[in-house]
Amino acid sequence: MTRDDQILKAAEELFYQRSFDGVGVDEIGQAAGVSGSAIYRHFEGKNEILETLFDRAVDALLMGLPDPNDHPHDELRELIDSFVQFAQTNRMLASIWEREHRSLREPYRRRHQRRLRQYVERWVDCLSKCYPGWAEGRLLVAIRAAQALMMSDATRPGRGSSRDVGGLLSAMALRSFEVLDSPPRSDTQLGM
DSSP, rough: OOHHHHHHHHHHHHHHOOTTTTTOHHHHHHHHHGGGGGGTTSSSSHHHHHHHHHHHHHHHHTOOOOOSSSHHHHHHHHHHHHHHHHHHHHHHHHHHHHHHHGGGTTTTTHHHHHHHHHHHHHHHHHHHSSSTTTHHHHHHHHHHHHHHHHHHTSSSSSOOTTTTHHHHHHHHHHHGGGGGGGGGOOOTTTTO
16 A cells, blocks of 8 residues: 555545544544655645545546446436445445535635536436436436435444445435426425
């Protein structure tokens, strides 16, 4: 394991346990077996460490993307399953990625959003085919809500989860999109 990897592993564990704001560079260094000042030989600071962890999350999501499918509902199931797989196999990283978005500072935030756009566009494209007529903004809301559901087990405190929780989360997420089967309605018709 390289020194960068040791630092990232230590930071991931500490950010997961105590949050980005709850951890200092010296603590990351100590957990990685180096001095806090030695961190700066590898990273510009805590923000770059967080950005690197976010890059790893996006890399895992992009690598897990299924091949495009001529059957959009099958593709949606595959997108859901790959997202649940990401959350279940990368619990700490998924939890940090989910809850620390506001901690990411510029220019890292802009770069992360640019990288993530490719992943989100794949979801929007698939949902547009499955449920035509919905505005992109509404589809983005549905995607964020379903992804929060799929992350719910990974972001809860505690160790591990039952083996069958991934299937349950996938099924719940798939069913949550069924609300889009109805034609788009105004916010007042939706009770908002």
